[in-house]
Amino acid sequence: MSAQLRRNAITGQQDALDLALAEASTENKTVIIAMVNKAYVEGDDKSMLDLFLDSFWLGESTRDLVNHLLLVNVDQASYERCKFLRLHCYKLETDGVKFDSEEVYMSKEFVKMMWRRTLFLGQVLKRGYNFIFTDTDVLWLRNPFQRLSFNKNIDLQISTDRFNGNQWSESNPLNTGFYMIRSNKKTMSLFDLWYSRKNNSIGQKEQDVLNGILHGGVFKKLGLKVSFLNTLYFSGFCEDSKDIVAVTTVHANCCRTISAKITDLLAVVDDWKRFKRSGVSEISTFGNLTHKACAHSWGK
Template identity: 80%
Template structure:
């Protein structure tokens, strides 16, 4: 049974409904269609507004919503999200650092050439899914987002890395140290990674050539390989290396970066090489492997065997334009090799690297 007040409310609601229907019928009968349509459109507008913007049940719609990756309470921060998105199941990431100078060019940029190598390489296309591109300025970040890669914008207080930093210039050295600090943070988050400069062509998947032994903490490329993969007399190159995250490698990067202010005029690679010869690695209990240039080649010491080469680094070269010119020649040789019959060719043809040789005179 309904109470008296409920019955009265129901009668009032019925009367109001009847009045509304009568008024609407009157509008229609009087041909006031414009008023009717206006009321109807207003109703639809209010309804759509409620559906789209109701903060309780719906999220505001945006066609660019996929660009937003803000950390919510209890979630990872921006770096944590970027690493998680790029990581393999075993928490391994491929990391490269770029700035505006590396993503722009008259014809082809360094980044374009770097990504081309993944496209033309053997078993390398899928590795782009595990590539995290660290952007030193806004222009390179925008380019990275446009290419739909995994991107992270590296903020460095008071420093702008938005132009080409010529080898061994003051800004070049600052950029290298900024990179070292960042990579140390990645290790502290428990991620193993391959670091690669973008002037390294990935012609084959490098993982089969890298040791899977977890007791090997660091595997690093060399400018001149002396034949012994465990010899610290190999001159190291920090443009390509694989490192495992553990307390010893974290401590190594902390000690390495701590030497920044006491190493004026030295790039971070020189400082690390000094630590190697001071037996800092040994004292930390680190096992280091040095990569054979037969497989991890570079312009300082070319691999003559195109059937074995895995990566090619434009080391011993001063400018970006020279690197692009000579690496493009390597890509051309690689394409020729892939088109050729089995065993028809086994060597690179363009090993003079003339643009890089001339870059030192600039």
């Protein structure tokens, strides 16, 4: 490809991204972003994407949020599925690397895909958009905007694997599967620095590198104000919320395979449906969610 054709292709990608972001954005330039590939849109019975979208239908005050969801597709199959569902879709070029199969946790291709995601999300910030990034193994049971802070002094609100009780404590183990971030010079600098460490992080995923940046004092040097999200509301399989009346999202973290995530998330959905049928006064906790499939997935 000639230099001119390459420049034209890059410009076309930028134009497509600007259009996709504008179409999905709220009035205050905030977008919900999720990234999918073929493995996440196909399944024998129900795919991960199906389950993710089901949660918007089943959740409280979540249906309209789909209008602000941008699905970033890393292969043709997931892009076609997205268009079929009439969602906001963006086909991400991946420089000849194929990300169409299930990338098992911490495999080489998994790590590559996470870094490609980081690069892309940094570009979104540079276009002036705030966003919630969400993995598709996160159930949206209530509208998270009602729990997140709109204080402009808070740059990043990020989920944790286990919450230590203090939303400002940097000892909370962060999880990049769900977070809300503001577009400003500080966050753009963070993403530039974060991605710049890709080649010096062999054996680490992007989340590990961000955690190292946090504990290296870089957040403070950049002047970033970060809030860590309470697992009572932003729950996950690492540390379940026991309060079904309070829970907002449920993340299938601490789990290795797509099939295991789907199995155990379906159990959460069953509990949620039972709660919705019963009324608040009768049920206030989840059932005995043991996440057996996810526990067994580590032996595969």
